[in-house]
Amino acid sequence: MNGVPKAPLYLGLAGLIPFVWGALTYWNGDLQSWGSGTFGSRFVGPYIQLFYGSVILSFMSGVLWGFATKTSGSKAATCYALSVLPASWAFFMTGGGPVTAGFNLIVGFAGLLLLDVMFWYWGLAPRWWMKLRILLTAVVVFCLAVGVYL
Numbered sequence: 001m002n003g004v005p006k007a008p009l010y011l012g013l014a015g016l017i018p019f020v021w022g023a024l025t026y027w028n029g030d031l032q033s034w035g036s037g038t039f040g041s042r043f044v045g046p047y048i049q050l051f052y053g054s055v056i057l058s059f060m061s062g063v064l065w066g067f068a069t070k071t072s073g074s075k076a077a078t079c080y081a082l083s084v085l086p087a088s089w090a091f092f093m094t095g096g097g098p099v100t101a102g103f104n105l106i107v108g109f110a111g112l113l114l115l116d117v118m119f120w121y122w123g124l125a126p127r128w129w130m131k132l133r134i135l136l137t138a139v140v141v142f143c144l145a146v147g148v149y150l
Contacts, residue, residue: 001135004128012136015056019143022049026146046098046147053105053144054090060112061087067124079124086112102148106141113137 001009025032025044035044042048061083068079086108093104116133119125 001131004132008128008132012132016136016139016143018048018052019140022046022052023143023146026150046102049144049147050094050098050101050105053102053109053140054094056140057090057105057108057112058087061085064115064119067119070124071122075122079119079122082115082118085115099148102144106144106148109137109140109144 021035021043022045025035025048026046032044042051064083064086065080068076068083071079089108089111090105093108094101096104113133116125116129116137120129
């Protein structure tokens with residue numbers, strides 16, 4: 001992760017904890033029981049992944065909105081419109097049960113990565129942005145896939 005500032009890298013990696021924890025509690029029944037007993041059932045398996053995934057997609061809409069402020073005119077209007085897509089996706093597409101919601105979050109994070117590429121290509125995101133976003137997205141998609149495909 002050469003070139004990625006330490007603060008965004010460490011915070012981004014810390015932001016993976018709920019996704020990784022959720023995947024681990026899918027795989028390990030004893031860990032899920034311990035987690036449910038210790039933290040509550042909302043903080044294991046699909047519950048933590050789906051709720052937190054929706055929160056992160058919404059957060060990333062705000063990040064893209066911030067990038068949109070670096071441009072003007074019709075390009076700014078386009079960027080602002082694109083920036084609301086991840087939050088809208090999370091809002092409209094995370095119902096219908098844990099498997100459907102998990103799959104839709106995978107699609108949402110893949111779409112977010114495409115938006116990241118666009119904003120980066122347009123010079124609105126930092127040069128190091130894609131290094132970080134590819135890593136984080138890969139881990140998130142893998143963790144969500146545990147709940148969707150197991």
